[in-house]
Amino acid sequence: MAQPVEIPPDPTAAVQAAEAEVPPELIAQSFGEYVRAWAARLRGGDIGVLPVVVGLVAIMIVFEIISPNHVFLHADNLVNLFEQSAVFMVLAMAETFALILGEIDLSIGYLGACGAVIAVQLVQPVTTGWPWWAAIVAALLACAIAGAIQGTIITRLGIPSFIVTLAGYLIFNGVMLILLLLGPFSGYPNLASSDTNVQVLYNMMAGTIDPTISWIGMGVVVVGLGALMWFGDARRRRAGLVAPPPSLTLLKIGLIAIAGIVVVAICNINRANIGVLAGVPWVVPIVLAVLAAWTILLERTKYGRYVYAIGGNAEAARRAGINVALIVTIAFALCSMTAGIGVLLYASYIGGMSNNVQGGQLVLFAVAAAVIGGTSLFGGRGKAIHGVLGGLVIGGIYNGMYLQSLDVQRIFIVTGLVLLAAVSIDALSRRGKVSGLGLTRR
Amino acid sequence: MPPCNVRGGIFFLGSKMTKMAQVAEPLLKVRGVDKHFGAVQALYGVDLDLPAGKVTALCGDNGAGKSVFTKCISGVYQPDHGEVFWDGQPVHIHNTRDASRLGIETVYQDLALCDNLDIVQNMFLGRERLSRYLLDEDDMERAAAETLASLKVTTVRSIRQPVASLSGGQRQSVAISKAVMWNSKLVIMDEPTAALGVVQTRQVLDLMKRLRDRGLAVMVISHNLNDVFEVADRIAILYLGRMVIQDDASKFDRQRVVEYMTTGGKGMKAAAN
CATH class of the missing domain: 1.10.3470 (ABC transporter involved in vitamin B12 uptake, BtuC)
Structure with missing residues (x-):
């Protein structure tokens, strides 16, 4: 049998090549690194x-x-x-x-x-x-x-x-x-x-949903989604799996909460010239339901x-x-x-x-x-x-x-x-x- | 081991030989496989043994039938005649699922990875783990990381990077690791180093040795004699659809392999006579 000759691999070349290719945000550990990684990605033409x-x-x-x-x-x-x-x-x-x-x-x-x-x-x-x-x-x-x-x-x-x-x-x-x-x-x-x-x-x-119920519904959705994201990411961090830093998870949850509050606040402004027309139209939860269903189907199944x-x-x-x-x-x-x-x-x-x-x-x-x-x-x-x-x-x-x-x-x-x-x-x-x-x- | 080859498609690595060498029954034993496509006979009574813990190189010129033979083992094609024994038991491999169930995994030349999916997703493609009807990403990521670590595939920076961002050697390593994940016992590789540079070829060859050291049977199809002599424990040579010789790699030198690949060993037979 041919003797296996132990030639040590050239680690520097391989690692450098790999580093150039990895989407930087995957290896970023802190919020600052994430921002820099994101900027690098933008410069690289991947714009999301x-x-x-x-x-x-x-x-x-x-x-x-x-x-x-x-x-x-x-x-x-x-x-x-x-x-x-x-x-x-x-x-x-x-x-x-x-x-x-x-x-x-x-x-x-x-x-x-x-x-x-x-x-x-x-x-x-x-x-x-x-x-x-x-x-x-x-x-x-x-x-x-x-x-x-x-x-x-x-x-x-x-x-x-x-x-x-x-x-x-x-x-x-x-x-x-x-x-x-x-x-x-x-x-x-x-x-x-x-x-x-x-x-x-x-x-x-x-057709509109009652303004108070609109607020409650939005709150339930945001809190539920936020809890899922927060505990999910926390579990992955504890297990040593690839996960964003806590600050980024918080930022995402915050953006979702702001979006929810803005949408409900705008919808709850009276938009009728005569009388009252206020509240979130039913189409909003319908679109969100379709979005949630197809996001889960495509990314989690x-x-x-x-x-x-x-x-x-x-x-x-x-x-x-x-x-x-x-x-x-x-x-x-x-x-x-x-x-x-x-x-x-x-x-x-x-x-x-x-x-x-x-x-x-x-x-x-x-x-x-x-x-x-x-x-x-x-x-x-x-x-x-x-x-x-x-x-x-x-x-x-x-x-x-x-x-x-x-x-x-x-x-x-x-x-x-x-x-x-x-x-x-x-x-x-x-x-x-x-x-x-x-x-x-x- | 004593030399035990008789050329011309008839070849015994039978019970006598096995006892002599104190070697267990080979993991996969193929006897007399014929395969034709229409009027074209691609394989004539091919015999081959693939023992566990050995790398067997399958060599041959273009059109010798290497790919057809590989596909007959991996369930893509059905042989017309012949027998296949797995751990000594006769088996019929009707499709790739059957092959996977036995523990036969094939790493194809074009890798069969999805560029848009990440490493974990690719390694589990078709065999995803679920918890409550949803994908169990945590479990899959952990298992994929363990497999990569055990095979010392360490150059990838993140297990969650898309395969599109990997180098050729890393892609090949992922493809091989994917094949190993399923408690496979035989890994078949089709030209694993064909498109790779020097360093990347080294990574892949080392990986193949690690598979062998784990006790897996490895069959590698290669044109590259450097790779063959570096990594193979056994060499089998196909010539125009016939298995002309198979033996320990130490019995060969480069010239002899080329001779068998190009002439089927006619020249050497004449010389011996």
């Missing part, structure tokens, strides 16, 4: 959610200055802005499932619209008169099944999702028009009704881990024994189901459904919101929270330009440019990473 936060602040400042009578930051406009954004947020969270996989779903606008029409039709007292919850369950189930069918075609026949969902875009546009014409509503089933069952759907968006794995390297996922086709099909079903929630919120916002719903525009705004928020178009990277942040940006631009009484064509152009900028940032950061990999692999 910074552009979207900067963008949001810029949008707020610019539109507050140029909006007539500086109404942009008024409570009633901010609440309205959030309600408009909520549709984009939920649709962007839907699209996130497809984007993490490196796929795209162009059908969710009209597919979600089909679901919304089903719910709006089923609750009508003069026809079926289903209870609101049953109508919603039926609508979301229909969306999920339609999404699963598209996902099955994509995975089993190996057709690109772009093509399959482009076909779905047309098909569900037609289906939506057919569904609209059912019943005696001349294609305009609406939710403005004295029937309390119908009003539940009407109030999904703008096996299923979510597999979604990221497939988006990063589908072949590696397959070799690890993951049923790639099944995971992808479920992702498309979840994407479509979430889209159903999104367009249902839209129906609640406009008070019914009609053939004026622009499913194509909704999809593009959904993709734009997800990508602006930080989800990659190239797969493997993305979070539900990105959809929420990006949705706020899109909603802010939309709302602000509306306040300027700008034509819709200009709004399209500006939104398109913002999307282009977001995609460019995504592509550039990806190129940086790939060239880095190329270097280290050799």
Whole structure:
């Protein structure tokens, strides 16, 4: 046998190479080191959610200055802005499932619209008169099944999702028009009704929660989330696992608490010209519930881990024994189901459904919101929270330009440019990473 | 050990030899494996022994059937004929799951790591630990750290860094550690050093020796004779789908290996006659 020759490895070279590559905040131990690590990362081109936060602040400042009578930051406009954004947020969270996989779903606008029409039709007292919850369950189930069918075609026949969902875009546009014409509503089933069952759907968006209950609910959520984060990080620190320093955990909890207080305080300002309209609109807890559910699913469950794995390297996922086709099909079903929630919120916002719903525009705004928020178009990277942040940006631009009484064509152009900028940032950061990999692999 | 090879695809490392050397039954014993794809016969009656605690190098020129043979063991392909014995028991490996269940793990040439996931997530991919339906990140991180430490994979700065930020040698080390984590008894590596620099190759070779010292059977496919002679205890050579020779590495020199790889040993047979 050949004698193993003990050549000591050259530790300096290897360690130096490794040091240059590690995301610095992973090895930072104190708050100061974290800040420096973060700054280093920014310089290195990995920017995380910074552009979207900067963008949001810029949008707020610019539109507050140029909006007539500086109404942009008024409570009633901010609440309205959030309600408009909520549709984009939920649709962007839907699209996130497809984007993490490196796929795209162009059908969710009209597919979600089909679901919304089903719910709006089923609750009508003069026809079926289903209870609101049953109508919603039926609508979301229909969306999920339609999404699963598209996902099955994509995975089993190996057709690109772009093509399959482009076909779905047309098909569900037609289906939506057919569904609209059912019943005696001349294609305009609406939710403005004295029937309390119908009003539940009407109030999904703008119905308000009592201000006191709003405060209590916010407190429970912030304290609960804060306790989870604090004790979780403390446990990991004690066990010697990778964890941020206590100061950073406190900072995060503090930011969440401030955000919660600001939102509830703004919503509890009376925003009616006559009478009283105050309290958090129901859409806020609905969006937060979707955000919480999909964040837990994507980041804390096996299923979510597999979604990221497939988006990063589908072949590696397959070799690890993951049923790639099944995971992808479920992702498309979840994407479509979430889209159903999104367009249902839209129906609640406009008070019914009609053939004026622009499913194509909704999809593009959904993709734009997800990508602006930080989800990659190239797969493997993305979070539900990105959809929420990006949705706020899109909603802010939309709302602000509306306040300027700008034509819709200009709004399209500006939104398109913002999307282009977001995609460019995504592509550039990806190129940086790939060239880095190329270097280290050799 | 006495020389015990008879070339030409028939090769006994049978009971007599085993008793003589006081060596236990090899961990994996392959006998007479045939595999064809359509009209192309890729393997002809291949025999191979993979003893525990030894590194066996599988050599051969391009197209000799190394990859096909590896895939027959790891469950990717089904051999047409032939028998596989695991710890002396006949087994049928229908898929990679079966192979994993026996304790056979394969480290593929293209690594099969997900760049966007961190080291812990990659090491547990497909076998995540759960507590109350959610991922048990703490437990997985601890176990991954223990495995890396036991294999002395110490150059990674944080176990939570994404694999995209690792060097080639570190990636290979993670891929190998991942294979070792599952109480595997046989680790198959396909060209583990092909894309690595000098220092990184050293890391990986050291890692392979550590696996052997732990009593694992290691099979490594390599073109690089430097690596083969440095790390291999046994060498097996495939030539055009036939196993032409397998023996202790000390019985070979570089020229002999090249000769077997390129001619199947015809020249040497002529010389011996």
